[in-house]
Amino acid sequence: MQHSSEGDALAGRYELTSSVAVSGARRQWHAVDRTLARDVTAITFPADDPHAEAALDSARRAAGVDDLHLLRILDVGTEDGTSYVVTERVHDAESLVDLLRFQTLPAEEARRIVGEAATGLHTAAARGLHHLMLTPHDIVRSRDGAITVLGVATDGALAGLDDVPPSVASRTDTKDLVRILYAALTGRWPGAAAVPGLPSATGSSGGSASGSDEGSSDRSVPVPAPSTLVTRVPSDLDSLCLEVLVEDGGPRTPGELARLLSPWSAERVHGVGGRDVALADEEELAAAPAPHRGAATRYFDDADRPTRRRDPDETRQHAVGALPADMSVRDPSLVDLEPPAPGLPSGYDEPDRRSSGLALGIVAVLLILTLVVAVYGLRGIGSSGASGATSTKSPTSTTSSAPSSTTTSTVASGTPIKPVSITSYDPDGNGDEHNELARRAIDGDNNTMWVTHIYRTDTFGSTKNGVGLLLDLGSSKQVGSVSINVIGNPTTIEVFVTNKKTIVGGTPIGTLTNGSGEQTVRGTPRTGRYVIVWITHLSQYSGGLYRDQIAEVKVFS
Template sequence: MQAIGENTVLAQRYTLTRKLAGRPEQQLWIGTDSTLGREVTVTVFEADSPHAEAALDSARRAAGVEDRHLPRVLDVGSEDGAAYVITEALHGAESIAAMLQFDPLPAEEVRRMIGEAASGLGAASARGLHHLQLTPHDIVTSPDGAVSVLGLSTDAALAGADELSSEEASRADTVALVQIAYAGLTRRWPGDEPVPGLQDVNRRADGELPAPSELVPGVPGDLDTLCRTTLGADEGPRTPGELARQLAPWSSERVTTSTRRTTGSGGDTAATLRAVPGGDRRPSAEPTAPVAAPVGTDGPDSSEPTGSPDSPGSAEGSVPAKVALPKASVATATDDDTAQLSRSDLEQARARSAGAPVTHDTDDDDYDPSFTELEPPVPGLDGHFEPDHQSSRLALLLVVLLVVIAVIFAAIGLRGIGGSSGPDETASAAASRSASASASDSKSKTVKPQPTAKPLQIQRTTSYGINGGDNSGQAAKATDGDQGSAWTSYDYNTADGRGGGQGTGLLLDLGSVKSVDSLKIATSGGPSTIEIFVSDKIEPVSTRDPETTLKGKGTQTAHLDGVDAKYITIWVTKLSKQDNGKFQEQINDVKVYS
């Protein structure tokens, strides 16, 4: 195979610009399509490897799968001993593994991401495609919340793992999805093979896998049961499509705070659900029964759920039988009968079933469900009140009486103010004024000490960016208090490094939400541009605005003016130029002050 490296050109069209990952059987690069002037993702492997033809064939079949959860395959080919697969680039995407650096994910975000991924793999299985190499690094979400599954077109074939039967392969992908759900809930990997960046779960003394609810609080009962039965008892769903149906309905947008799922069988009460973008998504006050949405295209009946409110597990407020659901809430049918139902569609259907007009968007930040129904009138004030003449005279008399009382009290107060004071009172008042003047003069001569900055302890430091960031093993050197040690990014040929403003940097964890007044950063090399982001939870920087921006070199101070934060992201968008002519950021020291 020809030497593969930066600036290598494939098919006289695709220029490799940045390496994302490398495995024994393949390399993953970001490249530029010179014909269309766009970024692409390039998977390169040896054309004469035992599994190369199978991988190219798998990629060609993947190109025929049209599903929004699977990156589109744009080109397949080989030249000079190098085989390549070109797929669309996902700008700013972040993997589940990267999101689990410090904290577990909200349970409803786990439901959403695994449900979306299961839908995509269900569509792929209809074309005989299975992943078979799924890890938390392979499921990513874009800044707009879209979920994608990476590696479907080549990973299984290149690893020689695509020789299983369709049933066995579907079950393997389903188990892998549940393992990723377990990791999302607990930050612990339950699989036999370790996953980079995640800590393995500690099994119980009897060798059994602990349920997620044994490791973290607030895990919804259905997700807890799914993990226990699938990973501990070899039961549960057999295909990705079946898994998607069990997880539905899930939020149609990114969930960024912990929630509890409401079930028709007495599940946990729903807490506040915040989706990004769109503000608050306030769940209905009544329980929400899980709805299985049949999939079909033969007419209106194919999108109507069946069931009875009196059936076991149903609750007041459940969607009754023969209620037409919006077509947008039903996923495209596959051999696994994959379907999904968004929460907003469920609320709309419930309103229609009750005969109430749907007039308000639940994404409205000003919407308050407590005002959806008017309170009954106060007893005794029913109807329109029009006072008679007698009532008017009585009201006028009350007003006059109040005015007279006010005048009397005012006169008494003025007489007290105007009264003369005795000699003792006068002397006392003079002494009081003299003492006050002396105290005032004394205060004016006293210089009030300025508060000193208090350093805050940084609990953990990690690199932050695509695939976990640059040189993650060096991240702690930036906050160890030693100016002689430093975290450095990868070397790049241009100042913007990754291109497209994606950047690279560090993520600081303060352990809890604290008031942050300033941040001092010491760098080496030429000037650079550093954006500072603060938050109380881990969020992609692409979805937020920076708190402040530093442009310069050496030691710089970012003034944050007492902002509350648990996490601080130091995001370098323009790297400094080093003596060797390369562009690289070198951060020697970071200190945080309150």
């Protein structure tokens, strides 16, 4: 079977039905698993290929990786001079090149696609597996919005790249992911090697294949900022593309890239992408962010770029279209990837044996300390009971100067009032403060959350007084308390009850100022149809960046 053809059956089981791609001696086939009567994909290549054994070994290891973003490998083998890898078939899916055939993607859909792909490659890297040949043809989106990365482990191995050091391999995949982000935003490919179906961002039509050493080929092929090619490019994505592709900085691993891109929508983002700058009308062009450059740690620092045009709301610009109504599915990007354990190497590459032993030792010491504390705690309970002494702490509360404005950490009382709808409240901005995530604040699940955009200061810069959530109770009702579950660091939140969709001229029933967690605003009961959760000071998110995260808002009579 050295030359496979339609109708052949690999291992007497996988019938090849049609050839879908050819690259040298490597072929990709649509096939049918006769045993389980299901569609599969088969990749065949000569068993005497110098890289065949490495590719089979990588495929076997990849079969043990469980991640929804990666193709599941079903079978690996060699028969009659032909080696093969059989994977699951992705139905009703289009590659990123297909999606970009007529127009660019909405910026937040580009963020979502690359963030999901980075998450899958982060999982693979933890098992020592990488792609190393990533192009927009290898990222596919199913009809339901699911993102799948094709060719992890096998493509690079077949190209003879299986011996690349892990740190270099992770950086290569990260740079290729950012190139894909650039292509999704602009419709142009920024790599030195041509990608069929996409025009070059640099005018170059040739070059080496993807997977070259760290950035050496990119230095001679400078790429323009995405915002100079198309409109509606968020400033953080613009900075990221320049930082990685021009200055050879930025994230070094797919995991770090996923952290920078988060949070992204849990569902497919509908809408239109940016327009070509040369064709955009004056109004849209004026709203587009100006190009800028800066180090990864300076994405949001304008001190050394006085000529840069600021975003209207001092944060990302979004072009998000209508989303499905049900946003209750948890978005894994909202929980940041955990940093390495103490003593482990930085980044997200797999730890060596010495570091793994150190981490286990730290865990053992912590377990022993926990047991000691537990023993002394139980002994203390016994002695307290014997003496008959009791100690009671009352919940702390803070009362403002206004008699109707009281903040307390006690559990809310009264009859629950279920809002009929919720939206973000952004009167000083564009009216959309992650509106697609607002439903998560009233879905009854503390594991999902609404988040604000990311800002440079805790007071939103110079163009906003605050942002928040607007809950519609359906009709005018008496509200006595509102419970808010804040995730993260301390923040300041005022709560208003009104009959209009505005806080102008109103007085808050209470203010949260004492930190995070589930807290309750309680004051003199007021009657109104709308409850507005108004954030005036954001919590610190990371370094010099700020944002709020609210898991649940509950209203009580």
